[in-house]
Amino acid sequence: MINTYDNIVKLISHGESDKVEFKTSFQKEVIESIVTFLINENPVTTPVTTPVTTPVTTPVTTPEENVFNLIKENNKITKRELAEKLNISKDGITYHIRNLSKKNILKWTGAPSTGYWKILDSGKIIK
Numbered sequence: 001m002i003n004t005y006d007n008i009v010k011l012i013s014h015g016e017s018d019k020v021e022f023k024t025s026f027q028k029e030v031i032e033s034i035v036t037f038l039i040n041e042n043p044v045t046t047p048v049t050t051p052v053t054t055p056v057t058t059p060v061t062t063p064e065e066n067v068f069n070l071i072k073e074n075n076k077i078t079k080r081e082l083a084e085k086l087n088i089s090k091d092g093i094t095y096h097i098r099n100l101s102k103k104n105i106l107k108w109t110g111a112p113s114t115g116y117w118k119i120l121d122s123g124k125i126i127k
Contacts, residue, residue: 070085071106072119072122079097
């Protein structure tokens with residue numbers, strides 16, 4: 001079909017044919033749509049005049065910011081709870097926490113089951 005299409009475009013673009021015949025109805029429909037699009041003599045020229053008035057109210061946050069904000073609300077939150085609340089995998093949570101730790105923004109303090117998240121520098125996450 002690509003060869004047929006290329007040949008049609010060549011014929012039309014060189015002015016050698018204004019009518020093309022096809023062997024199958026599927027090829028005809030597809031190629032006619034493409035050719036009509038390419039040689040449309042009446043392109044849409046009406047400008048869009050309706051202004052966009054809906055304000056953007058949803059804040060844009062990164063996954064790290066989401067993790068940080070939940071930890072700030074509850075410094076004993078588990079990775080499993082973070083994963084559930086943010087609808088991402090536990091491995092994803094581990095990845096973001098590792099990045100936050102590398103940036104010296106937070107760290108885990110205490111035993112694995114009884115410890116808590118300590119915020120070291122919240123200014124690094126705030127834009």
